[in-house]
Amino acid sequence: MKKTLIASAIAAATFSGAVAAQESNLPTVYGNIQYVVYHADVKGGENGLEHADNGSTLGVKHDHEIAPGITGFFKLELEGLNADDKDAEDDNAGLNELDEAYIGIKGDSFGQVWVGSDDSTYESAIDKIANFYEFAAYNFGGGYETGEGDLVQYKTPSFGGLTLGAAVQINGDLDDPTLSDKSGEKSYPYQLAAAYAVDNLELALAMDSNDGAGGPNNENTYGVRATFDMDALSLTGQYQTRKDVGDRYGVHAVYSMGANQFAASYELDVADDANDTERDTLTLQALHNLSDHMYVYVEGYMGAGDDGVYGVADENERSAVAVGGVYYF
Numbered sequence: 262m263k264k265t266l267i268a269s270a271i272a273a274a275t276f277s278g279a280v281a282a283q284e285s286n287l288p289t290v291y292g293n294i295q296y297v298v299y300h301a302d303v304k305g306g307e308n309g310l311e312h313a314d315n316g317s318t319l320g321v322k323h324d325h326e327i328a329p330g331i332t333g334f335f336k337l338e339l340e341g342l343n344a345d346d347k348d349a350e351d352d353n354a355g356l357n358e359l360d361e362a363y364i365g366i367k368g369d370s371f372g373q374v375w376v377g378s379d380d381s382t383y384e385s386a387i388d389k390i391a392n393f394y395e396f397a398a399y400n401f402g403g404g405y406e407t408g409e410g411d412l413v414q415y416k417t418p419s420f421g422g423l424t425l426g427a428a429v430q431i432n433g434d435l436d437d438p439t440l441s442d443k444s445g446e447k448s449y450p451y452q453l454a455a456a457y458a459v460d461n462l463e464l465a466l467a468m469d470s471n472d473g474a475g476g477p478n479n480e481n482t483y484g485v486r487a488t489f490d491m492d493a494l495s496l497t498g499q500y501q502t503r504k505d506v507g508d509r510y511g512v513h514a515v516y517s518m519g520a521n522q523f524a525a526s527y528e529l530d531v532a533d534d535a536n537d538t539e540r541d542t543l544t545l546q547a548l549h550n551l552s553d554h555m556y557v558y559v560e561g562y563m564g565a566g567d568d569g570v571y572g573v574a575d576e577n578e579r580s581a582v583a584v585g586g587v588y589y590f
Contacts, residue, residue: 288323294344297396297585305576315395315585317342319356327366334375335364372417378410382428386454386467387484389497390511390526396583399542399562401511401528403484404503405469406476407450419458426454448472461490471503480504493517507532522548540566557586
């Protein structure tokens with residue numbers, strides 16, 4: 262009798278362990294639905310209201326131990342759902358756009374290397390303001406051309422707070438220019454970045470070679486960023502420049518209070534032209550977390566600058582108000 266009970270207990274434990282092992286090896290599925298209602302206006306020009314999908318995505322990711330201290334990982338994220346309109350044209354409906362797709366390996370001793378489509382090394386290091394906001398229609402972003410696809414990226418482990426990163430985009434002469442923004446010629450644009458974190462301060466420096474991207478020129482883009490965290494308050498300043506294109510400045514503040522988040526930023530773009538043409542954007546955000554899986558927000562954008570910068574002669578104002586909600590899992 263005892264042997265039977267012991268055997269049954271061992272069998273049950275073995276089965277439970279096998280199920281747990283299988284479950285622990287399952288990929289993680291995640292996603293979100295994002296809706297926004299916004300009104301946009303250019304003084305003297307177009308204005309209107311729209312209810313839109315603001316970037317709903319569905320993704321899957323997984324990692325596993327290849328050897329002690331070495332982990333393999335992958336991520337696939339799709340967007341283009343157009344969740345606001347079930348009657349959208351077939352070409353504009355469904356998860357028909359790739360946001361991220363990559364595989365890689367990482368380890369404590371050598372850092373991580375990954376291949377595919379992902380936020381680039383420069384973008385992750387410098388472009389904090391443009392990537393922060395939900396609607397983000399009027400934020401400037403950096404004046405760099407290297408995209409997020411065909412990338413091989415590497416990031417070192419932290420050396421006393423110092424982390425280095427590099428990326429190269431492999432553009433082959435067999436790439437079909439009709440299917441992407443590639444020129445169909447060989448090019449290997451690259452990015453380099455360094456970030457140093459000490460206590461509550463993080464400093465970052467990065468460059469993009471802009472080679473072969475089909476932009477205004479292939480002069481390098483350089484960017485610097487500093488972020489200082491003080492418990493509930495975070496302050497960021499960033500600067501990006503590209504010869505014969507322009508300079509972009511930005512300051513950003515975020516204050517968290519319980520389930521609420523308040524943010525503000527000011528961005529200035531000065532073109533490297535005969536008139537040093539200027540345009541700027543003031544952005545405000547109030548966001549409330551309803552739960553661990555749902556939040557709502559209001560964002561306001563106010564832009565100004567020299568006459569004609571928004572496409573209307575003798576006018577220099579544009580604005581937008583966005584109200585949105587996100588459910589994520």
